[in-house]
Amino acid sequence: MAAATQALLGELEIPPSRIACEAFGGTSPTTDEPLDTNDYPLRFLPSGTTCVARGTQTVLDAALRSGVTFDQGCLAGVCGRCRIRLVEGEVATGCEAGLSAADKKAGYVLACQTKPRGTVVLADE
Numbered sequence: 001m002a003a004a005t006q007a008l009l010g011e012l013e014i015p016p017s018r019i020a021c022e023a024f025g026g027t028s029p030t031t032d033e034p035l036d037t038n039d040y041p042l043r044f045l046p047s048g049t050t051c052v053a054r055g056t057q058t059v060l061d062a063a064l065r066s067g068v069t070f071d072q073g074c075l076a077g078v079c080g081r082c083r084i085r086l087v088e089g090e091v092a093t094g095c096e097a098g099l100s101a102a103d104k105k106a107g108y109v110l111a112c113q114t115k116p117r118g119t120v121v122l123a124d125e
């Protein structure tokens with residue numbers, strides 16, 4: 001649809017410099033990664049709430065099923081509303097467009113794009 005709209009604007013002789021286009025979605029998930037069906041414990045600070053997440057499940061899904069509340073929006077790694085700090089543990093991450101370089105350096109991850117790869121501790125601060 002974006003390409004068709006750009007073509008139409010070109011036919012109307014709108015200069016390209018006056019056309020802005022946004023793209024969403026980040027990188028495509030890899031399909032050659034083996035499914036991780038192990039269960040991993042998650043702990044949320046400061047409440048200390050714990051739950052279990054399967055390796056195929058995001059931190060956000062596991063948290064919500066366990067009653068941990070989260071701010072959320074796009075569920076695609078773009079808006080950044082589910083940002084949470086990784087205190088400890090190994091994770092696999094998807095699209096991180098919703099994080100700034102400073103967020104990443106400070107250890108933040110996006111709960112909707114993060115899957116555990118071991119015991120994980122996260123802090124909502």
Ligand code: FES
Nearest residue numbers: 073074075080112
């Ligand atoms: S809900 Fe938007 S980045 Fe996670």
